[in-house]
Amino acid sequence: MHLLFVLYTSLIITAQADNPLKKLFGKDKKSNVTTTDSSIVVKIFSNFAEIVRKISSSELPVEFSDEEWNELRADTITLYGPSIDVTSQTISEKKKSMNGEKIYVRRSNGDKIDVVEAVMIDEKKNLVQDTSKKRYFTVGSDQIEHISTPPTNKHVVSFTYKPKPLVSDQQWYLTYLRSNLNWKTRYNLLLDEQKSQLISLADIRNDGEKSLTIESAELFGGDINIQVRPSRHDHWAYANHYPRLGRVDTDLGDTRAKISSAPTISRPEELAGLYVYNIDKPFTIESKTNYILPMAKPTIKVDRFCSIAKSFHATNNRGKAQRSYRLHSDQFLTKGNAIIRESDHLVGEANWPDIAANDDYDFSIGEDPDVTYKENVTRLSSKILDESAAKRLSGKQYYVGLIVTQSLYEINLQLKNFKKRPIKLEYTQRFHGSKQFTVQEKGAFTQEGNEIHGHFTLPANKEKDYKYKVEVTN
Missing domain, CATH: 2.30.30 (SH3 type barrels.)
Known part of the structure; x- marks a missing residue:
């Protein structure tokens, strides 16, 4: 991502005929920058934001307060424009002396x-x-x-530069990264028998001491490897779903006036493995405030099922199935917290990772007491492999004297559905740490890599038994 940022900056500096930032700020708008970050273009990520603001020679050098300085990355402060070449940059801490006062x-x-x-x-x-x-x-x-x-202390950033008077575009820009402006996605998954609906909200947080008038904004989703000091005002406490302090402004269209004036967020567009959401109108976000906007609604499909996912142990075991869902969306979904509701009732919560468009994502929200399983594991045979076989199966991990054992197990799986309706159940058995395993007498089971899978439909108030044999080499 650092390479992408440098490349983006380089493109703006060298492009003289068509400066892309003119479009972001608006060709006919006059700059009203009087203090730091008063009117800006921002690119907002999950834990930081890239600030781009118009600046002129009369506003140099640039000063930051201690509060502002603690929330930005000093090594990302950059001055650029088609009409200048920056030759040096100096960062110093200054405070007017009280001596003699x-x-x-x-x-x-x-x-x-x-x-x-x-x-x-x-x-x-x-x-x-x-x-x-x-x-x-x-x-x-x-x-x-x-x-x-x-x-008070002030952090002063000074520049020396060479002007290019023959270049028509004389606008300059200052950019840097700050950690107290960021965003998260919050989801509400509404399920009923007829239709599933996913409501997505972009939760933008300004933890700074000043309000921000944002002329143009983009939200970025995906995996960003940029190191930025975490904000000291960490408000993303999803246990409560809302910040503990500060204001929450929500533009969700409560009135006709709000519908006409509130900004809207575009569908995501892919950019170098990231996803970009454009906000179509300027907006102001006050200090210590969450500004929440609805996002474009995806078309989704949700399958409900019970799941059993476990690691193999050569002993008898039992447990309960998980209440699980399989989500399919026609657009990329950024990572975020999701509240799950069934028929207008709250039934659970999940933290979703980034989910690709048209991919399936499985998640669980707790145990189902009405669906249980019991595994009876019987060892049918066991033998120690000779040195040649042990070396072949162990590969580079082999050493002289290594004992490799091959055992055959029979696994009897008992599934019970205590519900008054049939359910779908998916079973997964994982074999971690085994050098090799082979399923024998598979029956209703399949082998995929180091896992065994089974898909079943259990009738209401019924018990069903399944079995398979597996040869495990350790």
């Missing part, structure tokens, strides 16, 4: 507090001079009264 100091005098006029001599030591008695003394920070707001 008039202050007032509270001092105890018996049972009362005196306030005396003083001059700050050394702000690092809080050494002051009483202006009337000309005496020097040190004080605590909580004893000092200031005439005006005390200065």
Whole structure:
């Protein structure tokens, strides 16, 4: 992704005839940038955002407060434009000195507090001079009264550059990554007997201290390998589904006026293994606020079934099946939290990964007490392989003296459905760590790689028995 960012920047710098950022900001719009991030183009990812803002020579050097600086990646700050070549960049921390400034100091005098006029001599030591008695003394920070707001730390980014006066496009841009603007997807999967519906919401969070007026925005989904310091205001607590602090603004079309004014999000488009969602209108997101927009509804298909997925053990075992679903969507789905409802009733919750369009994704939301299984495992035979066979099966893992055992097991699987309706059940047995295994007398079972699968339909209030044999080499 870092390579993609550098390439994208390079393309903008070299393209003189057609600057793509002009389209993002709007050709006829005037820049109203007066403070950092006041009007911007953003590319928002799950844990950070790329900020692109218009800037002019009169706004250089650029200053950031401590709060802003702690939420951005300093090494990503870049100035570029078709009409300049940046020759150097300097980052420094500055603070106006209080030395020589008039202050007032509270001092105890018996049972009362005196306030005396003083001059700050050394702000690092809080050494002051009483202006009337000309005496020097040190004080605590909580004893000092200031005439005006005390200065704070500022992080100053300066540039030197060579202008290109013959280039027609004279617009400059400043870009950097910040961690306190990000987004997540929240899903509501609504199921009933006739139709399944997936409601997707883009939850955009501004954890900064300033509101943002965003002229153009894109949301990115997929696996992004960019290292950005996590925001100190981590609000993505999905156990509660909403942030603990701050505002939540939701544009879900409650009124006709909102429907006409709220931005909309496009369907995702693939870009170099990522997916991009465009937001079609400018919007403002206040400080410490979640701005939530509906996303394009995909066409989905959902199959319900019970599932048993387990690892092989050479002992008898039993358990309950899982309540499982198989989701198929006609468009890419970004990773996010999903609330599952059946016939308007909340039945579970799941965390989905990124899901490709037209792919099947299986997930489970808890045990089903009405569907149980019991496995009776019997070892029919066992033998130690000779050195030649052991070496052939072990490959590079073989060493002299290694003992390799080959055993034949019979597995009797008993399935019970206590429901008053038939159910579909999918069974998976995994063989981890085995050098080799072979299914014998498969019956209703199939072998796929290191797994055995079975698909069954269990009638209401019925018990069914199945069995297979497997030869396992360890």
